[in-house]
Amino acid sequence: MNLHEYQGKELLKKYGVTVQEGVVVDDLSKLEEAYHQLKDSTGTDFAVIKAQIHAGGRGKGGGVKLAKNFSEVEEHANNILGMMLKTPQTPGGMDGEGKLVRKILLAEDVYAPDFDANEEIYVSILNDRERKRNVIIYSTEGGMDIETVAEETPEKVFKEFIDPELGLLPFQSRKIAFNLGLSGTAFKGMVKFLTSLYAAFTGTDSSMFEINPVLKTGDDRILAVDCKVSIDDNALFRHKDIAALRDEHEEDAMEVEARKYGLSYVKLDGNVGCMVNGAGLAMATMDMIKLYGGEPANFLDVGGTADAERVEQAFKIILNDPNVKAILINIFGGIVRCDRVANGVIQAAKNISIDVPVIVRLQGTNADIAKKLIDESGLKVQSAIMLQDAAELVQKALDGAEA
Numbered sequence: 001m002n003l004h005e006y007q008g009k010e011l012l013k014k015y016g017v018t019v020q021e022g023v024v025v026d027d028l029s030k031l032e033e034a035y036h037q038l039k040d041s042t043g044t045d046f047a048v049i050k051a052q053i054h055a056g057g058r059g060k061g062g063g064v065k066l067a068k069n070f071s072e073v074e075e076h077a078n079n080i081l082g083m084m085l086k087t088p089q090t091p092g093g094m095d096g097e098g099k100l101v102r103k104i105l106l107a108e109d110v111y112a113p114d115f116d117a118n119e120e121i122y123v124s125i126l127n128d129r130e131r132k133r134n135v136i137i138y139s140t141e142g143g144m145d146i147e148t149v150a151e152e153t154p155e156k157v158f159k160e161f162i163d164p165e166l167g168l169l170p171f172q173s174r175k176i177a178f179n180l181g182l183s184g185t186a187f188k189g190m191v192k193f194l195t196s197l198y199a200a201f202t203g204t205d206s207s208m209f210e211i212n213p214v215l216k217t218g219d220d221r222i223l224a225v226d227c228k229v230s231i232d233d234n235a236l237f238r239h240k241d242i243a244a245l246r247d248e249h250e251e252d253a254m255e256v257e258a259r260k261y262g263l264s265y266v267k268l269d270g271n272v273g274c275m276v277n278g279a280g281l282a283m284a285t286m287d288m289i290k291l292y293g294g295e296p297a298n299f300l301d302v303g304g305t306a307d308a309e310r311v312e313q314a315f316k317i318i319l320n321d322p323n324v325k326a327i328l329i330n331i332f333g334g335i336v337r338c339d340r341v342a343n344g345v346i347q348a349a350k351n352i353s354i355d356v357p358v359i360v361r362l363q364g365t366n367a368d369i370a371k372k373l374i375d376e377s378g379l380k381v382q383s384a385i386m387l388q389d390a391a392e393l394v395q396k397a398l399d400g401a402e403a
């Protein structure tokens with residue numbers, strides 16, 4: 001689950017990470033009060049208006065603006081709140097339709113008084129699955145697109161691997177601060193910043209933190225100016241407070257719908273819809289579809305109880321995607337018997353109109369009875385017992401649809 005910048009900063013602050021302060025505003029009527037609240041704590045008239053959407057590159061799209069006084073704050077807030085913000089990271093990029101800005105963060109101008117005295121640094125923390133380590137990626141080239149930095153000047157991107165059992169060791173944070181060319185107060189500030197940041201990363205069960213830029217100000221303070229946080233969904237059950245931060249407006253509507261029914265669904269770009277029980281089997285099914293020349297349109301795990309209601313919901317979600325040209329159902333009947341699943345599929349297929357070919361592969365307890373049920377149901381559903389056969393039927397159905 002991803003968080004907004006303002007939410008991420010609140011979490012970081014709880015762990016002692018120093019951040020660019022701000023007040024979130026979702027309605028222009030609250031702007032003046034927010035501005036005065038901020039001004040009282042910063043003591044300057046300057047403020048930055050930052051669009052809150054789940055995408056980076058907001059500055060490039062006009063979603064981050066500096067204002068010198070309240071009338072400029074009003075002007076920028078008017079433009080940004082409610083706009084369709086296009087950034088290189090919103091769907092379709094700068095040519096796409098953009099994302100609706102529902103909230104803005106009115107933030108302190110941390111680059112003042114001498115803009116050129118600031119240094120923008122890049123810091124992120126991720127899991128490196130192959131090494132079974134956490135990794136801090138950092139660079140002196142902050143404020144820019146890190147992928148471009150990594151491509152053009154790879155020698156400027158550093159990695160520090162962290163044993164999750166030992167945590168971030170003091171020598172490691174000193175090494176990072178040193179490699180970033182810091183000294184004196186800024187060096188100490190960075191060591192403290194990294195220590196708190198790492199504690200926040202593990203304490204919130206995050207899978208990704210990206211702070212770009214981390215700012216070294218002219219007076220040697222270290223601040224998180226931007227904040228991208230992804231929390232591991234599988235850990236949300238033990239962070240009810242974080243789970244409550246979910247903003248469904250920012251998520252794929254079908255993924256939100258699927259979650260309501262306990263289905264785990266991820267939309268992909270292909271044309272073969274998949275309905276599978278078990279994540280491992282879902283992955284194997286996607287591999288098999290690709291092996292036969294197709295492209296999966298989604299990942300969908302219906303879970304342990306593939307009853308009629310769930311199967312029906314799953315059909316609806318899959319069919320909502322106009323790219324879907326065929327559906328492959330692959331269920332292993334262990335605890336749930338195949339004939340019950342088959343009846344579920346038949347029931348669901350009667351309740352909703354399905355205008356694409358459906359191929360069902362049921363394996364396990366009562367697989368043969370299930371196949372018979374489907375074959376005799378009168379529905380335009382093809383069945384198979386072997387997964388290869390099913391994948392081949394899918395491909396034939398697709399070829400037939402094209403011809």
Ligand code: GDP
Pocket residue numbers: 020048050055056057058059060064066107108109110111112115143212213225226227
């Ligand atoms: P992003 O474009 O979505 O990555 O948003 P950021 O929060 O990283 O902001 C983009 C850019 O806006 C930063 O790299 C800065 O150049 C600029 N910016 C952000 N905060 C301030 C600020 O307080 N003062 C000034 N002058 N510029 C800022």
Ligand code: MN
Pocket residue numbers: 056057143212213226
């Ligand atoms: Mn940024």
